[in-house]
Amino acid sequence: MASTAATRTAAGASKIVKPIFSRDLDEAKRRVRELYRAWYREVPNTVAMFQLDINTQQGRDKVREMFDKNKHVTDPRLIDMLVIKGKMELQETIHVWKQKTHVMRYFHESEEPRATDFLSKFYRANEP
Amino acid sequence: MASRALQKCVRSLARPSLRLLSANLGMRAAPIPAAAALRPLSFAAASRRTRWLSQNPISSGVLCRQYSDLPPLTLESIKDRVIYVLKLYDKINPEKLETTSHFMKDLGLDSLDQVEIIMAMEDEFGFEIPDAEAEKLMTPSEIVQYIANKKDVYE
Numbered sequence: 001m002a003s004t005a006a007t008r009t010a011a012g013a014s015k016i017v018k019p020i021f022s023r024d025l026d027e028a029k030r031r032v033r034e035l036y037r038a039w040y041r042e043v044p045n046t047v048a049m050f051q052l053d054i055n056t057q058q059g060r061d062k063v064r065e066m067f068d069k070n071k072h073v074t075d076p077r078l079i080d081m082l083v084i085k086g087k088m089e090l091q092e093t094i095h096v097w098k099q100k101t102h103v104m105r106y107f108h109e110s111e112e113p114r115a116t117d118f119l120s121k122f123y124r125a126n127e128p
Numbered sequence: 129m130a131s132r133a134l135q136k137c138v139r140s141l142a143r144p145s146l147r148l149l150s151a152n153l154g155m156r157a158a159p160i161p162a163a164a165a166l167r168p169l170s171f172a173a174a175s176r177r178t179r180w181l182s183q184n185p186i187s188s189g190v191l192c193r194q195y196s197d198l199p200p201l202t203l204e205s206i207k208d209r210v211i212y213v214l215k216l217y218d219k220i221n222p223e224k225l226e227t228t229s230h231f232m233k234d235l236g237l238d239s240l241d242q243v244e245i246i247m248a249m250e251d252e253f254g255f256e257i258p259d260a261e262a263e264k265l266m267t268p269s270e271i272v273q274y275i276a277n278k279k280d281v282y283e
């Protein structure tokens with residue numbers, strides 16, 4: 001059982017898979033940088049077009065935060081998939097297919113933070 | 129009186145074509161106030177130049193237009209502008225910044241920070257830097273060298 005699991009992981013480590021867009025990690029990182037550039041340049045236009053109540057620096061910090069959330073990824077295909085999703089969001093934002101509420105959803109303004117310590121969970125536990 | 133002051137400004141701003149301009153001043157009175165309003169900083173220089181001009185009038189029959197163009201770039205000016213833009217960036221400590229300081233190793237910046245820096249350079253110098261070459265620019269001196277190569281600045 002353990003030996004078959006070991007052979008399976010050894011085979012999986014050297015498996016050749018079909019790439020989505022980029023063949024290696026460098027190309028994937030290049031795509032990420034291009035996407036970041038596009039988002040960085042788009043933020044002031046977004047703030048003006050949707051008449052958001054944030055300033056450009058806050059928007060850019062939020063873009064950086066969304067990119068930093070996936071900083072740890074090393075698989076080129078996974079990076080490509082995330083870049084594709086980022087490009088879809090960018091397209092929807094540029095063409096104003098979204099609305100103000102969709103853009104502001106990134107900022108989680110009306111969500112309450114989840115309870116992490118014991119006492120907050122205790123207070124919340126018996127609510128109807 | 130205002131028109132005479134404006135005439136003096138125009139005469140000082142376009143020195144070589146003195147005779148022709150003074151002849152055309154009547155026709156050009158309308159666009160001149162807009163031009164004069166846009167250049168308040170040059171009035172002090174203009175008054176100095178009018179005093180110089182009244183003492184030594186230039187007679188040149190050659191029509192010479194002075195289109196607005198930036199002064200030519202030098203390696204020194206490129207370096208000054210690059211360092212100035214980097215000092216304005218809030219993630220860089222301006223005391224630790226030198227021309228040879230590596231962005232990632234010395235200044236502790238991210239790859240996305242380096243992308244932001246290159247974009248600031250693009251905005252400063254007014255031309256696109258493609259990402260394939262931008263990812264290699266890791267110190268201010270490399271940026272200066274790249275811009276000098278692109279803009280044909282040599283010494």
